[in-house]
Each structure stands twice: as C-alpha cells, then as structure tokens.
Amino acid sequence: MNGIAYPVVREGDDEIAQLRARVRQLEKINTALMDRVERSIDMEGGAFSMFETAIALESVVRDRTSALEAAMSELNRVIAELAAANEDATAARILLRDAIESLNDGFALFDADDRMVLCNRAYIRIFPWVEEMSNGSPEFSELATRLANTGATLSSHIAPERWLRDRVERHRRAEGAHVQALSDGRWIQINEIRTSDGGIVGVYTDITSVKAEDARQRALELAERNLALQATLDTLSEGVCLFDAQHRMQASNEGLMRVLALSDGSAEAVRDHAALVRWCVDSLGLDSPEALDWRHETTQRLAAECLIDGRNFIIRSVPLSNGGMVFTFDDVTDHMRLQRSLTETAETLERRVNERTAELVEVNRQLVEAKNEAESANRSKTSFLAAASHDLLQPLNAARLFVSAMDGQALPERPRALVQQTSTALDSVEDLLEALFEISRLDAGAIQPEIVDLPLGGIFNTLRVEFAPLAAAGGLQFDVAETALWVRSDARLLRRVLQNFVSNAIRYTEVGQVVVEVEQHADTLKVIVRDTGPGIAQEDCEEIFEEFRRVGRTQKIPGKGLGLAIVRRVSTMLAHDLALDTTPGKGSAFSITLPCVAPLIVAEREEPVALPSSGAGGMVLVIDNDPAILLGMEALLENWGLEVVAARDPGDPVVASALAQNPAMMIVDYQLDDGLTGDIAIATMRAIAACDIPAMVITADRAEETKALLASLSLPVLHKPVKPAQLRALLRQMDVI
Structure with a gap:
C-alpha cells in the first residue's frame, strides 16, 4: 500500500463497452453488405441490376453510416464525461489522501466485511508491522491476532487470548473510545465508530505525553499530601x-x-x-x-x-x-495527676452536694406542700366562684324580675324613680359579677379558645348594630369600617375584646366620634378603635389594664375598671398583640393585631324554621327550683298579658295539667333539684305532652360545655340575671307575645 491504499473509480465502463460492441456490429453489417453487392455484380452482370442494387446499398450504407457516426459521437461524449469524472475522482482521492495523511492521529478504515480498506502513515508509526500486511486488505481479527502474538500491549503480554477476544469484541461493537497501554510505554486512545455502510472508522491517538503529565501531577499531589501529612503529624x-x-x-x-x-x-x-x-x-x-x-x-x-x-x-x-x-x-502523666486531683475534689464536692441535696429535699418538700396548698386554694376559689355564680345570681335574678314587674305597674313618680334607681343598681351589680366571673374563668383556665378562620365583617356588623344606639344617645358619631378580610382567632373572645374597646370609647368620649378601623400588613392586620375622648397620660397606660384601676377623669364616670383587665387576659390567651396610642386631651386608639388568612367559601345559611306556637297571649309554663324567681317571673309575664303556670319540679301535678292545655312556651331553669337539668326536664315534658312544645333555658352556668349542649338541642338560652328586654324580645321572636 506504501502507506495508503485507495479504490479505483470505474464509472461509465459498462456504457462504453456497449457502444464499442455496437460499432463492431455495424462494421460487420457494412462489410457483409459490400460483399453481397460485389457478388451480385459478378453473378448477374447486368448494368441495370447493378445500378439498382448500388442505389439500394447506397441508401442502406448511408443510414448505417449515420447511425455509426451518432454512436461514435455519443461514445466521444461519454468518454469525455468519463475523463472529467476520472479527473474529479483523482482530485478527490488526492485531497482525501492528503487530509488523512495530514492527521497526527492514526487513521484506519475497515469495510463491511471488516477488512482494512486504507490507513495512514501515523497508523503505521503506531503499529509498524501493519505495513507488510496492508497490501492484502487483512481482516481486523488478523491484525489483532498479530498484535496479541507480538505482545505489543501490556494486557496481551499477560493474557494474549483473553486480550484478543476482548479487543475483537470491542472493535465489533464500535461504541466509542478506550485506552490501550503498549508494552513500549506508550498509551494509545482508540476511538472506533461504525459508518453508514456497515464499515468501521478507527482513530488512534498517542496520549503518552498526557499520561506522563497526569502521572507527574499525581506524583506532585502525592508529595504535597505527604508533606501535609507530615506537617499534621508534627502538630500532634x-x-x-x-x-x-x-x-x-x-x-x-x-x-x-x-x-x-x-x-x-x-x-x-x-x-x-x-x-x-x-x-x-x-x-x-x-x-x-x-x-x-x-x-x-x-x-x-x-x-x-x-x-x-x-x-x-x-x-x-x-x-x-x-x-x-x-x-x-x-x-498522660499530667492528665492522671489532674484526674487524681479532680477525684479528690469530686469526693469533696460529692459530700457537699449530699449535704445540700438533703437541704434541697427539705425545701422541695416544703415547696410541694405550698404548691398543694395553693392548688387546693385555687380549687376552692374555683368551686366558690362556681357556686357563687349560681347562688349570687339566683337572688339577683329574682330581684331583677321583681323590679321589672314593678316597672310595668302604674306607680307614683317617687316610687317609680326608686324602681328605676334600683334597676340601675342591679345593672351595676350584674356587670360587676359578670366581669368577676369572666376573670375568674380566664384565670382558672376554664375558657379554652376555639381558633378558626372567620370573617372580620361579621364581628364588625355586630358591633355596628349593638353600639350604634348607645353612641347616638351620647351624641357621638360612630363609624365601623366595611371589610371583607378574614382573620384567625376565636370569634367569641375577639368580639369580647372589641366590645370592651368600643364600650370604653363611647363611655369616656363626651363629644366627637368613635371609629373602628382596619390596617392590613403583609400577613397580619390591626383592628383599631379610635376615639376623641380625654386621652390617657403615659404614666397611666400600663395601670389601666389592671383590675379595678381607673385613672384621671375616668374615675368620675360609672364603671368597674375590669374591662381592660379582661382584654389583656384574652389577648394573652389568643397570642394577639395589644397596643395603645394616646395623647391627653386628644383621644386614644386601642388596637389588637390579628393573623390575616385567605377568605373561605361559606355556604349560604338556611333560614331558621319558626317554632310552632299557640299564638299571642298563650300559656307559659315556668320551671325553677327557686320560689322567689318563680314569683318574679310570674309577675313579669303576667304584666305582659301572659297566663303563667309556675312549678319547682316537672313532676308537680300542675305541670301535667298545664301540658294537657298545650302551653305556648316552656321556660325552664337549667340547674334543678336532685341533679335534674333543664334539657332533660324539657325532653320529659315534651314526651308527656306528646308534642314538640317551644322551650327556652335560663341558667347561671356560663360554661362552654353547657352552651354547646343546649345549642346542639336547638334550645335558646338566657343567662341569669335575666334581662327583661332580652326575654321579651325572645318571646316576640317566638310569637308568644
């Protein structure tokens, strides 16, 4: 091959051979025709016959000659095209040879039968013995066998058969690059790729210098690591x-x-x-x-x-x-000396610790006793307040009923004024007791918040309806912002906080306005109750949140000083921040910060179904174990034009008689004698009457469990002391009066 072998281009050979055969055929025909003419002349000897024959032959010869000339012209054209194609192929072969020979990497081409078609000088420099085999177009397996037998690679030197098998298999897969280490110390990277006609192209790169540089770098790194290791060891x-x-x-x-x-x-x-x-x-x-x-x-x-x-x-x-x-x-000599010293010190400390432990045990025992006493006192206080919430509210409720009954009578001016003063005093006592009971429940942990996502607009609407008349009576402008924002809190406790804010603002503001505003921030919002009242001095801003503390001009205004104490306890329970911005003489702004949440889709509430009633002016059955409350309730309801049947127990014969008359309403105390509760008493009386008589419950029990129970039974609830206006509104709602 002399370094490179190329295939000969033979394009157009078949066409030229056909044209030459055609020319030879035409020449034979022409010769035969001429011979026949000559024989005809000899045989006949007639001049006219010869003339006719000559004319016919001339026409035939002319046609054959034209065809021959056309064939020769086509042959010349094809030969010219073939010559041009051969020149192009020769130029391409020269370019291909120069390109392949210019490669620094070895190059070898194998056909679909895995025989070597060509290779360059760089390939022969890598594998010198290939030159003597290249002229015979050897198969790759022959080249690999020769390489294995000569031990030219390290792997073939150790295990030639295994190396040969692996090398031939890798060559047939032609999946990319791999590296071969030669026995003479050179490293060759082989990259084999399969061609479109099924052959294989191999590129062979000598990477010995790269490997040497890599080895040098590795040696340098190893030396540096050894130095670092030695330096590290020396620091120990x-x-x-x-x-x-x-x-x-x-x-x-x-x-x-x-x-x-x-x-x-x-x-x-x-x-x-x-x-x-x-x-x-x-x-x-x-x-x-x-x-x-x-x-x-x-x-x-x-x-x-x-x-x-x-x-x-x-x-x-x-x-x-x-x-x-x-x-x-x-x-470890010094360490052991220190350890012995520490052991001695530890023994000394252990003795001291034992002595102090004995002292602490005694102190702890005393603390446990004090804690038990405090818990016992707290339980006693809780029990006392629970009992007081019932025992105090019972006579207060009776007094409220009696005063309301007297207020409905035609009395002289002086007695009517006394009745109104008595009603005002009862209102004050009622507010004080409710505040005290709420503080006691908050301190005792009896109130547990129910944190939910709720619309702030609902609470604002309640404030607007509840306090608008009170503000109007005081000549104040009362504005509550419209909002569609939602917050995460306890609805009842949050409403209680805002009610205290608004109630205080209206109570202590003589002229101007009270405004409920909302400020939204990133993920929180602040509800602000702003007034134009007297304001609060800076030194008093902390004291107003304590029980029974009223400062400055507010001491002359009726109040108990418990509302803000309840607000502080509730905000601490809900983890809502409180703030106060005030200027004496210009007003105050109480605010609470709430977590803001995304609005929820709430299904429309169904309209409540009205309870059946017997019409206005019907009979009302009252059940209460306190005779004074029965008398007061009877007097109040009779003033409203109702017929009243009162009993201390659902088992009283008058109850059965009243149930037979289908009363318009049953008003039942929740805590009756012998552990009987109002819900059970109502269920019993409805069973006796064999109909669902409208009923409500009156109770001094403000526990959340009781409220939840009565709400689940759809029983309206009024808390003692009963406000006659609330009772009358409820009776009107239920079409009793």
Missing part, C-alpha cells in the same frame, strides 16, 4: 510512627522523637519495629513490652497503659489493611 502532641508490612518505619513525627528521647543522631535506633521495642525496653525502661506487639489477626484499635522513663503513657496500636502497623505514644 502524641508520638506517632508508621511501619510497613516488612516492619520498616515509613513515617514518624517530632512528638515521637520527644517522647522517646531521640536525637537526630539516634533516630536510626528505631528504624524498624524490633529496634523500636529494644529502645523502649532497654533505654527507656518500658514496663509492658507486650504493648508494642505486632498484631495480624484483627483490625481493632488497642490501647495499653505503660510506664516509660518514669512517666505514664498510653500506647495505641492500629493494624493497617496493607499489613503495616501504626503506634501512638500519648503522655
């Missing part, structure tokens, strides 16, 4: 030495020289493991030579306490995976 306070599998010392640190009292001249004394043992035993008086035993059976790290040159050492030995061993010498 312990003595460290490393031995290889032949028991020769490979590395040590300055700590070892110091521990073993070695100088630069005596370092050879521990050049191997045996020398190390001899030096430690003979020169330093090691009392436990077994601590330096060479171990092969385990990789577990072992430690032994020893005496070397009169000092305490811990010798640790760690077998390495390559068969070597590492020994460390840790001087």
Whole structure:
C-alpha cells in the first residue's frame, strides 16, 4: 500500500463497452453488405441490376453510416464525461489522501466485511508491522491476532487470548473510545465508530505525553499530601510512627522523637519495629513490652497503659489493611495527676452536694406542700366562684324580675324613680359579677379558645348594630369600617375584646366620634378603635389594664375598671398583640393585631324554621327550683298579658295539667333539684305532652360545655340575671307575645 491504499473509480465502463460492441456490429453489417453487392455484380452482370442494387446499398450504407457516426459521437461524449469524472475522482482521492495523511492521529478504515480498506502513515508509526500486511486488505481479527502474538500491549503480554477476544469484541461493537497501554510505554486512545455502510472508522491517538503529565501531577499531589501529612503529624502532641508490612518505619513525627528521647543522631535506633521495642525496653525502661506487639489477626484499635522513663503513657496500636502497623505514644502523666486531683475534689464536692441535696429535699418538700396548698386554694376559689355564680345570681335574678314587674305597674313618680334607681343598681351589680366571673374563668383556665378562620365583617356588623344606639344617645358619631378580610382567632373572645374597646370609647368620649378601623400588613392586620375622648397620660397606660384601676377623669364616670383587665387576659390567651396610642386631651386608639388568612367559601345559611306556637297571649309554663324567681317571673309575664303556670319540679301535678292545655312556651331553669337539668326536664315534658312544645333555658352556668349542649338541642338560652328586654324580645321572636 506504501502507506495508503485507495479504490479505483470505474464509472461509465459498462456504457462504453456497449457502444464499442455496437460499432463492431455495424462494421460487420457494412462489410457483409459490400460483399453481397460485389457478388451480385459478378453473378448477374447486368448494368441495370447493378445500378439498382448500388442505389439500394447506397441508401442502406448511408443510414448505417449515420447511425455509426451518432454512436461514435455519443461514445466521444461519454468518454469525455468519463475523463472529467476520472479527473474529479483523482482530485478527490488526492485531497482525501492528503487530509488523512495530514492527521497526527492514526487513521484506519475497515469495510463491511471488516477488512482494512486504507490507513495512514501515523497508523503505521503506531503499529509498524501493519505495513507488510496492508497490501492484502487483512481482516481486523488478523491484525489483532498479530498484535496479541507480538505482545505489543501490556494486557496481551499477560493474557494474549483473553486480550484478543476482548479487543475483537470491542472493535465489533464500535461504541466509542478506550485506552490501550503498549508494552513500549506508550498509551494509545482508540476511538472506533461504525459508518453508514456497515464499515468501521478507527482513530488512534498517542496520549503518552498526557499520561506522563497526569502521572507527574499525581506524583506532585502525592508529595504535597505527604508533606501535609507530615506537617499534621508534627502538630500532634502524641508520638506517632508508621511501619510497613516488612516492619520498616515509613513515617514518624517530632512528638515521637520527644517522647522517646531521640536525637537526630539516634533516630536510626528505631528504624524498624524490633529496634523500636529494644529502645523502649532497654533505654527507656518500658514496663509492658507486650504493648508494642505486632498484631495480624484483627483490625481493632488497642490501647495499653505503660510506664516509660518514669512517666505514664498510653500506647495505641492500629493494624493497617496493607499489613503495616501504626503506634501512638500519648503522655498522660499530667492528665492522671489532674484526674487524681479532680477525684479528690469530686469526693469533696460529692459530700457537699449530699449535704445540700438533703437541704434541697427539705425545701422541695416544703415547696410541694405550698404548691398543694395553693392548688387546693385555687380549687376552692374555683368551686366558690362556681357556686357563687349560681347562688349570687339566683337572688339577683329574682330581684331583677321583681323590679321589672314593678316597672310595668302604674306607680307614683317617687316610687317609680326608686324602681328605676334600683334597676340601675342591679345593672351595676350584674356587670360587676359578670366581669368577676369572666376573670375568674380566664384565670382558672376554664375558657379554652376555639381558633378558626372567620370573617372580620361579621364581628364588625355586630358591633355596628349593638353600639350604634348607645353612641347616638351620647351624641357621638360612630363609624365601623366595611371589610371583607378574614382573620384567625376565636370569634367569641375577639368580639369580647372589641366590645370592651368600643364600650370604653363611647363611655369616656363626651363629644366627637368613635371609629373602628382596619390596617392590613403583609400577613397580619390591626383592628383599631379610635376615639376623641380625654386621652390617657403615659404614666397611666400600663395601670389601666389592671383590675379595678381607673385613672384621671375616668374615675368620675360609672364603671368597674375590669374591662381592660379582661382584654389583656384574652389577648394573652389568643397570642394577639395589644397596643395603645394616646395623647391627653386628644383621644386614644386601642388596637389588637390579628393573623390575616385567605377568605373561605361559606355556604349560604338556611333560614331558621319558626317554632310552632299557640299564638299571642298563650300559656307559659315556668320551671325553677327557686320560689322567689318563680314569683318574679310570674309577675313579669303576667304584666305582659301572659297566663303563667309556675312549678319547682316537672313532676308537680300542675305541670301535667298545664301540658294537657298545650302551653305556648316552656321556660325552664337549667340547674334543678336532685341533679335534674333543664334539657332533660324539657325532653320529659315534651314526651308527656306528646308534642314538640317551644322551650327556652335560663341558667347561671356560663360554661362552654353547657352552651354547646343546649345549642346542639336547638334550645335558646338566657343567662341569669335575666334581662327583661332580652326575654321579651325572645318571646316576640317566638310569637308568644
């Protein structure tokens, strides 16, 4: 091949051969015709016959000659095209040869039968023996076999058959690049790719210099790591030495020289493991030579306490995976002295701790007793308040009913004024008791918040309806912002806070306005109740949140000083921040900060179904275990034109008689005698009447469980002391009056 072999281009050979055959055929025909003419002349000898024959032959010869000339012209054209194609092919072959030969990498092309078609000089420089085989278009397997037999690669030198099998298989897959190490130290990267006609192109790159640079870099990195390792070892306070599998010392640190009292001249004394043992035993008086035993059976790290040159050492030995061993010498003399000192100190401290523990046990016992007493007192207070919430409200409720009944009578001016004053005093007592009971429930943890996502607009609407008449009566402008925002809080407790804010603002503002505003921030919003009242001095801003504390001009205005104390407790329970912005003489702005949430889609509420009634002016059945309340309720309801049947127990015969008359309403106390509750009494009386008589419950129990129970039974509830206006409104709503 002389370095490269190329295929010969034979385009147009078949067409030229056909044209030449056609020309030869026409020449034979022409010769035959001429011969026939000559024979005809000899045979007939007639001049006219010869003339006719000559004319016919001339026409035939002319036609044949024209066809021959056309064929020759087409042949010349094809020959010219063929010559041009051969010139182009020759130029292409030259360009291809120059391009392949210009490659620094070896190049070889194999056809679909895996025979070598061509290769360049760079390929032959990599594999010199290929040159003598290239002229015969050898198969790749022949080339690989020759390479394996000569041991030209390291792998083929070790296992030629296995290398040959793997190399031929890798060549047939032609999946990309791989690297071969040659026996002469060169590294060749081989990149083989399959062509579209099923052949294989191979590019062979000598990467020996790259490998050498990589090896140099690795050696440099290894040297740097060795230096770093040595520097690290030298920073250790312990003595460290490393031995290889032949028991020769490979590395040590300055700590070892110091521990073993070695100088630069005596370092050879521990050049191997045996020398190390001899030096430690003979020169330093090691009392436990077994601590330096060479171990092969385990990789577990072992430690032994020893005496070397009169000092305490811990010798640790760690077998390495390559068969070597590492020994460390840790001087623990000072540590052991400190440990003994600490032990003595610990014993002294232990005695003192025992003494103090005994004292603390006694103090703790006293604290437990005090805690138990405090808890007992708290339970007693809670029980007392629970009892008081019923026992105090019972006579207060009766007094309220009697006063309301008297207020409905035609009385002289002086007695009517006394009745109104009595009603005002009862209102004050009622507000005070309700505030005290609410504070007690908050302090006792009896009120648990129900944190939900709720619309702020609903609470604002309640404030607008509830306080608009009160503000109008005081000549104040009362504005509540419209809002569609939602917050996360307890609806009842949040409403209680805002009610206190608005109630205080209206009570203490003489002229101007009270405004409820909303300020929205990133994920919170602030509800502000702003007034134009007297304002609060800065030194009093903290005191107003304490019980029964009223400051400045507010002391002359009716109030108990408990509303803001309740607000502080509720806001702490709900984890809502309170704020007060005030200027004396210009007004105040109380605010609470709430977490803002995305609005929820709430289904439309169904209109409540009206309870059946017997019409206005019907009979009302009242059940209460307090005779005074029965008398007051009877007097109040009769003033409203109702017929009243009163009883202390649902089992009273008058109850059965009243139920037979189908009363318009049943008003039942929740806490009756013998543990009977109002809900059960109502269910019993409805069963006796065999119909669903409208009913309501009156109770002094403000527990959330009681409210939830009665709400689940769809029983309206009024809390004692009953406000006659609320009772009358409820009776009107239920079409009783």
